[in-house]
Amino acid sequence: MNVVVAGPDEGAIADAIAAEGHTITEAPVGNRPGLEEADVHEADVYLLTDLEQATSIAVAKDLNPEVRVVVYAEGSLPDFASRQTDLVVDPQLLGPEAVAEEL
Numbered sequence: 054m055n056v057v058v059a060g061p062d063e064g065a066i067a068d069a070i071a072a073e074g075h076t077i078t079e080a081p082v083g084n085r086p087g088l089e090e091a092d093v094h095e096a097d098v099y100l101l102t103d104l105e106q107a108t109s110i111a112v113a114k115d116l117n118p119e120v121r122v123v124v125y126a127e128g129s130l131p132d133f134a135s136r137q138t139d140l141v142v143d144p145q146l147l148g149p150e151a152v153a154e155e156l
Contacts, residue, residue, distance in 0.1 A: 054075045054076070054097045054098065054156065055075070055076045055078070055092075055095055055096045055097050055098075056070050056075050056076065056077050056078070056096060056097065056098045056099075056100055056156070057078050057079075057080055057088065057091045057092070057093045057096040057098070057099050057100065057113070057120075058070075058077060058078070058079050058080070058100045058102065059079075059080040059081070059082070059083035059087070059088070059091070059099070059100070059101050059102070059103070059106060059109055059113075060081075060083065060101055060102035060103030060106055060126070061102060061103060062079070062102055063102070064102070064125065064144045064148075064149050065149050066100065066102065066125050066144075066149040066152060066153070067079060068149070069148075069149035069150045069152065069153035070100075070149075070152075070153045070156060072150075072153065073153045073154060073156070075153075075156065078091040078092055078096070079091065080093070082106070083101060083103075083106040083108075083109025083110075083112065083113070084109065084112065085112050085116070088109065088112055088113055088116055089116065093113050093116050093117050093120065094116055094117050095117075096113075096117060096120050097120065097121065098120065098121045098122075098123055098156060099113040099117075099120045099121070099122050099123070100122075100123045100124075100125060101122070101123070101124045101125070101126065102124075102125050102126050103126060104124070104126050104127075104128045104129075104130060107130055107131050107133075107134040108134070110122050110124075110130075110134045110137050110138060111133065111134070111137060114137050121139045121140075122137060122138045122139050122140075123138075123139060123140045123141075123142065123152075123156070124138055124140070124141045124142070125142050125144060125149075125152060126143075126144065127143055127144060127145060
């Protein structure tokens with residue numbers, strides 16, 4: 054599975070996903086150029102770790118309507134982003150290894 058991770062990876066979620074055998078591409082900023090460079094067109098999952106970049110969810114879905122969106126961050130998403138998100142996980146409740154196994 055191809056996973057694009059956007060935002061800071063303070064919880065080491067990218068390492069946990071890679072340990073499960075999946076391909077990780079990092080996009081430090083979830084804007085259109087960053088997501089295109091990270092090849093979100095070919096991604097199976099777009100994983101966002103920074104709620105301040107919630108608008109990137111709409112961009113990722115525009116570039117790849119079939120991508121599953123997972124948010125791994127504390128806090129709540131704006132309504133427009135919630136409607137396009139498949140799964141929201143609070144890192145305080147579920148560790149990166151558990152999330153990686155479920156992907």
